[in-house]
Amino acid sequence: MRVLFAGTPAVAVPSLDALVEAGFEIVAVLTRPDAPIGRKRVLTPSPVAARAAELGIDIIHATRVDEAVTAKIAAAKPDVAAIVAYGGLIPRPALDVPPHGWINLHFSLLPAWRGAAPVQRAVMAGDDVTGAVTFLLEEGLDTGPVFGTLTEGVGPEDTAGALLERLSRSGAVLLAQTLSAVEAGRAAAQQQVGDVSLAPKLTIDDGRLDWKQPALAIGRRARGVTPEPGAWTTLDGQRVKLEPVRLRPGDTDLQPGAVFLDGKSVLVGTGSHAVELTRIQPSGKKMMAAADWARGMATLESVVFE
Incomplete structure (x- = not known):
């Protein structure tokens, strides 16, 4: 054929x-x-x-x-x-x-x-x-x-x-x-059955993480936009790219967007419990391990993602 x-x-x-x-x-x-x-x-x-x-x-x-x-x-x-x-x-x-x-x-x-x-x-x-x-x-x-x-x-x-x-x-x-x-000659097509949902093309804006959302929703969005268009947030008005985050159900004290270094883990507050950053790419730099980025920040306690 x-x-x-x-x-x-x-x-x-x-x-x-x-x-x-x-x-x-x-x-x-x-x-x-x-x-x-x-x-x-x-x-x-x-x-x-x-x-x-x-x-x-x-x-x-x-x-x-x-x-x-x-x-x-x-x-x-x-x-x-x-x-x-x-x-x-x-x-x-x-x-x-x-x-x-x-x-x-x-x-x-x-x-x-x-x-x-x-x-x-x-x-x-x-x-x-x-x-x-x-x-x-x-x-x-x-x-x-x-x-x-x-x-x-x-x-x-x-x-x-x-x-x-x-x-x-x-x-x-x-x-x-x-x-x-x-x-x-044995193919038989059947009409579609079930609820319709739409999947429009992703835009850059679809990759922006809203830290006021629950951690589960943030994790899903980050995974859904990886590798393209990629997850991101802003820090001091600059776009920061992120790789998928991990959920940390036991950590609930951080405010949405607030960053905290817990040992070797970099946590970010959400609307529910914290998530752990894996890799991060600050503006103008290469992608790096989140812990390496955190150690290079002079005052991490004041860092808040927007």
Whole structure:
């Protein structure tokens, strides 16, 4: 079966590899154009583009799927399209090109967490279980009928990045299985059932920690925005980046945002009990162990995160 693969970030690469290993003919890869990366803003291919180049697969670069891009897709004559985190909408003319449609691997248990940041939102919400589905792409936001489902537990220290990495690998297997079922004529999609929740793309503001919130909520938010866009707070008007915090249920005396060095542990007060900082990156400096940062502060007792 001839497959067009659409994807952009690193989490889509395992799916591309899985389809190649399963013996599907990948006729082309649709991905976002090269983007400036790092402080020097060097134009860099997307992870999917880089992998496709290694595999010798034709690449279609597109910020949006317009008439010209749709014509390139049609010229590849795919039987089906597989899409994993491409990063753009697929309009109706392009959806109609492959006879078997576009099959999307989405990292949530639809209809929960429809949108661009399902894993991040699930962690921030404190979900105990999440997963991935394959579904038939429609013009609506993640509304199509579901072919296959897998579940994945969310651990108490899971970051969105760690959870997404696991789902990208198990989801790649699910996607290959779904396409095999489609090729064999035994795939049966079922309409989504359950409560709908939305997972809009994260912004920098989503990473700001509100120390007046309960510790559990702060911990979930910090894990949910790691690695991107990253957790942060402010100190003396400067942004300070933080890695995920640990809960310290026994410590309740600190005011929200107040910092205290307890032995080798750096604690911060919240709306409930304290949390322990792990690593911190002050403005203009590198990420460092929280204890090292604390020892370098002349008057830690007066430090209050905002």
